[in-house]
Amino acid sequence: MVDNFDLAAIRNIGIMAHIDAGKTTTTERILFYTGRVHRIGEVDKGTATMDWMSQEQERGITITSAATVCQWRDCCVNIIDTPGHVDFTVEVERSLRILDGAIGIFCAVAGVQPQSEAVWRQANRYNVPRIAYVNKMDRIGADFYRVVNMIQSNLGSNAIAIQVPIGVEDSFAGVIDLIKLKAYLYEDDNGEKYLERDLSQLELNEIDKYRNLLLEKLSEYDDEILERYLEGQEISESLIISSLRKSIIGNQLVPVLCGSSFKNKGVQMLLDAVVDYLPSPLDKPPVRGIDMETGEEVERQADVDAPMCALAFKVASDPYVGKLTYFRIYSGRIKVGTHLFNSGKEKKERLARILKMHANHREEIDEACAGDIVAGVGLKNTVTGDTLCSEERPLLLENIDFPEPVIDVSIEAKTRADQEKIEESLRRLAEEDPTFRTRYDIESGQTIISGMGELHLEIIVDRLLKEFKVNANVGKPQVSYKESISNSSRSEAKFERQSGGRGQFAHVVLEIKPLNEGQGICFIDKSSYESIPKIFVTAVEIGVREALQAGILAGYPVDDLEINLIGGSYHEVDSSEVAFKIAGSMAVKEALTNAGAIILEPIMDMEIVCPEEYVGDVISDFNARRGRIFGFEETRDLKIIKGTVPLAETFGYATGLRSASQGRASFSMNIRDYAEVPESRAKEIIARRYGLPV
Ligand SMILES: Nc1nc2c(ncn2[C@@H]2O[C@H](COP(=O)(O)OP(=O)(O)OP(=O)(O)O)[C@@H](O)[C@H]2O)c(=O)[nH]1
Numbered sequence: 277m278v279d280n281f282d283l284a285a286i287r288n289i290g291i292m293a294h295i296d297a298g299k300t301t302t303t304e305r306i307l308f309y310t311g312r313v314h315r316i317g318e319v320d321k322g323t324a325t326m327d328w329m330s331q332e333q334e335r336g337i338t339i340t341s342a343a344t345v346c347q348w349r350d351c352c353v354n355i356i357d358t359p360g361h362v363d364f365t366v367e368v369e370r371s372l373r374i375l376d377g378a379i380g381i382f383c384a385v386a387g388v389q390p391q392s393e394a395v396w397r398q399a400n401r402y403n404v405p406r407i408a409y410v411n412k413m414d415r416i417g418a419d420f421y422r423v424v425n426m427i428q429s430n431l432g433s434n435a436i437a438i439q440v441p442i443g444v445e446d447s448f449a450g451v452i453d454l455i456k457l458k459a460y461l462y463e464d465d466n467g468e469k470y471l472e473r474d475l476s477q478l479e480l481n482e483i484d485k486y487r488n489l490l491l492e493k494l495s496e497y498d499d500e501i502l503e504r505y506l507e508g509q510e511i512s513e514s515l516i517i518s519s520l521r522k523s524i525i526g527n528q529l530v531p532v533l534c535g536s537s538f539k540n541k542g543v544q545m546l547l548d549a550v551v552d553y554l555p556s557p558l559d560k561p562p563v564r565g566i567d568m569e570t571g572e573e574v575e576r577q578a579d580v581d582a583p584m585c586a587l588a589f590k591v592a593s594d595p596y597v598g599k600l601t602y603f604r605i606y607s608g609r610i611k612v613g614t615h616l617f618n619s620g621k622e623k624k625e626r627l628a629r630i631l632k633m634h635a636n637h638r639e640e641i642d643e644a645c646a647g648d649i650v651a652g653v654g655l656k657n658t659v660t661g662d663t664l665c666s667e668e669r670p671l672l673l674e675n676i677d678f679p680e681p682v683i684d685v686s687i688e689a690k691t692r693a694d695q696e697k698i699e700e701s702l703r704r705l706a707e708e709d710p711t712f713r714t715r716y717d718i719e720s721g722q723t724i725i726s727g728m729g730e731l732h733l734e735i736i737v738d739r740l741l742k743e744f745k746v747n748a749n750v751g752k753p754q755v756s757y758k759e760s761i762s763n764s765s766r767s768e769a770k771f772e773r774q775s776g777g778r779g780q781f782a783h784v785v786l787e788i789k790p791l792n793e794g795q796g797i798c799f800i801d802k803s804s805y806e807s808i809p810k811i812f813v814t815a816v817e818i819g820v821r822e823a824l825q826a827g828i829l830a831g832y833p834v835d836d837l838e839i840n841l842i843g844g845s846y847h848e849v850d851s852s853e854v855a856f857k858i859a860g861s862m863a864v865k866e867a868l869t870n871a872g873a874i875i876l877e878p879i880m881d882m883e884i885v886c887p888e889e890y891v892g893d894v895i896s897d898f899n900a901r902r903g904r905i906f907g908f909e910e911t912r913d914l915k916i917i918k919g920t921v922p923l924a925e926t927f928g929y930a931t932g933l934r935s936a937s938q939g940r941a942s943f944s945m946n947i948r949d950y951a952e953v954p955e956s957r958a959k960e961i962i963a964r965r966y967g968l969p970v
């Protein structure tokens with residue numbers, strides 16, 4: 277194994293793409309060629325090492341990101357294979373947050389698909405240097421050059437081919453390396469043997485254009501190459517590689533490679549590119565955090581001798597070792613049996629074991645250091661997004677942002693014992709998944725679970741029934757609506773009780789006003805100390821926020837409004853925090869009734885890919901679902917319809933679209949924003965909520 281302390285020899289990379297682009301298939305080949313496994317795992321046969329969950333194997337898709345580590349040339353490569361389905365986008369988000377580089381995979385036929393755009397934007401946000409890999413070159417309709425153009429135009433990336441394919445579709449046989457000027461031809465089915473040969477004159481002529489494009493692009497960032505290129509001098513392989521490495525790590529260029537992972541072609545060159553062009557921890561800017569002692573922003577270099585700091589990015593429960601906390605170490609080192617400090621929670625955590633993960637297999641190690649991605653056992657209080665550091669030099673790294681869930685499913689226990697089991701199981705599932713929430717609805721006596729989409733909740737319910745063996749009735753998916761207000765209003769509430777001894781008194785005056793979508797709840801205290809002492813102001817805020825958890829129309833959480841506490845009064849003896857909490861809650865409920873309460877629904881951006889002959893039917897169905905179309909695009913014989921549609925109208929759409937197009941149309945969607953539901957719908961939602969006839 278590579279010396280763990282040689283940071284320059286570490287690559288921490290993620291694999292990201294639209295669903296089905298071939299991320300797991302590619303990762304499986306990487307495991308095989310690096311000698312990590314001795315037989316190639318196949319997604320389609322349910323034998324992929326990385327897709328180890330039974331729900332993944334049954335469906336042939338990735339649900340949870342899996343980490344593994346392998347060795348290529350002199351480098352230790354930590355890889356995270358992420359899911360492409362939009363319901364699991366949090367898995368991509370948290371991986372990109374802690375990775376140093378990524379491979380973006382594209383289907384050679386479909387090119388840049390909606391979810392590849394989404395993950396590309398996520399990677400832009402985290403400034404993650406990338407390699408693009410055009411997979412499925414063996415498929416009918418594969419077109420490498422078209423995909424390179426799409427990466428440039430649709431993703432706005434400075435993409436440049438560093439390979440070109442030899443043959444295409446059935447005759448795809450290997451690649452020409454535009455830097456080495458060599459051809460690589462695959463000779464056996466497993467792709468273990470390939471022939472390296474010089475290019476013929478004909479091939480040299482054919483690729484001249486692409487080699488020049490590459491050199492011209494590099495000349496924009498490298499004066500030495502510019503000079504040599506203009507003067508027609510030879511440009512060495514090592515100069516091109518080092519220059520490319522600089523531009524890629526600086527996020528100026530994205531190199532594009534190609535292959536067919538399924539047919540075992542091109543993956544070794546992709547691994548070479550990972551080593552040659554993606555950053556080591558030393559190439560990354562130092563991580564930033566808040567020094568807990570001074571409150572100032574500080575930097576930590578990737579240095580094994582610096583004070584330790586790490587970010588927990590994933591929590592998973594393992595049947596054999598219990599709770600596993602995955603974290604990325606940015607500086608310093610850790611040893612088994614020592615304590616780590618959770619700076620956000622100000623708690624010491626004992627690190628009972630350190631594991632290197634290979635999908636669901638684990639290798640026990642004694643220590644780990646800056647640049648490593650490991651899982652710890654024994655950390656009781658740490659959740660996703662927490663910072664772990666040395667207690668002497670506490671630091672708080674930026675947390676990870678997660679989207680709000682948009683879909684609810686009700687769960688009703690069959691017996692009282694089941695109810696307890698459900699609560700415990702859901703608590704564990706929620707601990708693993710920051711986009712999954714649960715609440716108990718007093719009115720219906722049901723537990724409501726909320727998630728990112730139908731598939732997300734289907735998987736959770738499946739795990740609940742199979743893994744946690746819970747007996748429960750499961751409802752149909754419903755939209756997680758939100759409530760808000762359309763006008764400003766003012767209200768006054770007095771809470772007074774006189775019962776023999778000490779009484780209760782609190783008096784609160786509030787104003788509320790609508791905020792823009794996404795701005796959340798903002799509580800501002802504009803009262804004077806003479807009217808309400810600060811300790812009671814906090815109680816008012818707690819009461820207000822609690823009341824806003826269930827809106828006055830249909831009991832959905834209220835969002836996007838500003839609450840101004842403008843006055844009130846208190847009594848020296850009779851006032852208490854409880855009284856002010858109640859008065860705050862009463863006042864805000866009163867204000868909501870006067871402020872034109874509304875129900876908001878999630879609106880999705882949708883992209884439907886559809887053969888020409890079904891376009892008419894698909895559009896009329898889309899319109900009937902309150903969809904709005906705002907654009908069409910065309911690729912070969914396929915039309916792409918782009919528009920928006922309320923989430924409530926998309927349930928069962930996958931099945932509907934499949935049967936309407938004989939399985940040939942597909943769609944993908946992403947949450948766009950929230951909008952007010954039409955009045956007639958609002959009435960239905962309210963009626964359903966109170967069990968009235970719709
Ligand atoms: N023809 C062809 N099929 C491929 C290739 N790579 C992957 N596939 C197939 O594409 C399908 C999806 O492959 P996966 O590797 O599961 O894709 P993924 O990107 O991991 O998908 P998710 O994790 O669900 O987002 C499987 O049926 C693969 O066999 C390829 O190079 N050529």
Ligand SMILES: [Mg+2]
Pocket residue numbers: 299300301327337338357358359360
């Ligand atoms: Mg996968």
